[in-house]
Amino acid sequence: MIGPTQAGELGSMTNSVSEIADDSVVNVSDTLKESQVMEVLHQLDQELVGLKSVKTRILEIAALLLVDRMRRGLGLTSRPPALHMSFTGQPGTGKTTVALRMAAILHRLQYVRKGHLVAVTRDDLVGQYIGHTAPKTKEVLKRAMGGVLFIDEAYYLYRQENERDYGQEAIEILLQVMENQRDDLVVILAGYKDRMDTFFQSNPGISSRIAHHLDFPDYTLEELLAIAQLMLAEQMYRFSPEALQAFEAYLKRRMLMPRFSNARSVRNALDRARLRHANRLLAKGGNVSKIDLMTIEAEDILASRIFHDEIPDSEQQAAIK
Amino acid sequence: MAFHLTQGTFSFLPPLTDDEIYKQVQYCLDHDWPINVEFTDDPHPRNSYWEMWGLPMFDVKDAAAVLYEINECRKAYPHHYIRVGAYDRSKGRQTIAISFIVNRPTNDPGFALGRQEAHDRVMRYSLHSYATDKPKGERFTD
Secondary structure, eight states: OHHHHHHHHHHHHHHHHHHSOTTOOOOHHHHHHHHTHHHHHHHHHHHSOSOHHHHHHHHHHHHHHHHHHHHHHTTOOOOOOOOOEEEEESTTSSHHHHHHHHHHHHHHTTSSSSOOEEEEOHHHHOOSSTTTHHHHHHHHHHHHTTSEEEEETGGGGOOTTOTTOTHHHHHHHHHHHHHHTTTTOEEEEEEOHHHHHHHHHHOHHHHHTOOEEEEEOOOOHHHHHHHHHHHHHHTTOEEOHHHHHHHHHHHHHHHHSTTOOHHHHHHHHHHHHHHHHHHHHHHHOSOOOHHHHHEEOHHHHHTSGGGTOSSOSOHHHHHHO | OOOOOOOSTTTTSSOOOHHHHHHHHHHHHHTTOOEEEEEESOOOTTOOOOEESSSOBOSOOSHHHHHHHHHHHHHHOTTSEEEEEEOOGGGTOSSOSEEEEEEOOTTOOOEEEEEEEOGGGOEEEEEEEGGGGSOTTSSOOO
């Protein structure tokens, strides 16, 4: 029974392949240029410090999609690859930012049609009473179609302690759509590494449908400094040389403290430094030059409480500071 | 020739394929027109209030989402008329910008023309869908 069908399929396949001569060529650099994907990749490289392994994987995915496109151009059909992903890493390691870029990259490579990112959490997917969850989840999925659905802290969807939790229903609908409509949207699940691992263990269906598990490593001190300078440059500020040293000392202390969240902590520290910078200028009075308005001095950073409390008396305060 | 209901846009064309529906819906979405899916088994031309399949879709960007709902509606009501409407709010009008049928029953018997003799040899005409002789839900089958 199976024999003839297979032969038939093979026959038709060889036919469609032979329509285009085997020695026909496509130019790789033309396809690259046409897709404009290099710009986004370049931007990714420029604006995101570190994350070597993540960038490599994104490059690989981009290469696969490009080659897929060239193959299609020559009549070599293959199923589009499943591109659902999981981003794991500590807070502030750039998961959301990369997800945004991912949407743009996949759009340039024509894998998704629109390239928008819909970022949701458990609240947006799971309902409050019986029958509320399915329409809610479907609504979100519909909004995300043609783009990327980013589920932050995805492990909250599954509550082990309560087997009647509606999260399970949301997961089931999600699975169905991830499987049946993978041309229509890409799902990215994100969260802390250890909790995501438990989540995947208790939901093998989800884990097996995710092709790419990307782990976001913590930033090193040098990378954090580079991030700080990038952030400042974006807002047209800059460190004085002494301030840079002070900030390095600040980071060294801050990194040892609890609840250090990488780039997010850097951003918060800079925001507070700006606050002190502004207060210092106001207190000084008189004429202020453009350089003064741009430059964050060491004293703006050294005023931080991290330098005064040698040993943080409680974690809570350390986190606030 | 079997009866073919002509209501809304494209209704004199052969039924749209899913690819064609996708493109038309995407056109609507690209113009920022929210989409609504409706169904009925009472195809009288003056029956303007078809039943709504869910709420209008406001935040959808890609037609795949609308097609998903159309297919869900087809699953639930395979023998009903299903149409897609799109509303252009920029005009401030209380009517939709486009409406077209995306699903038809296979065997609609069509309409009867009723004639009523009125005063002074005046003739009044009416349309009557044969299907509506049966109760709701039993009108169209395989």
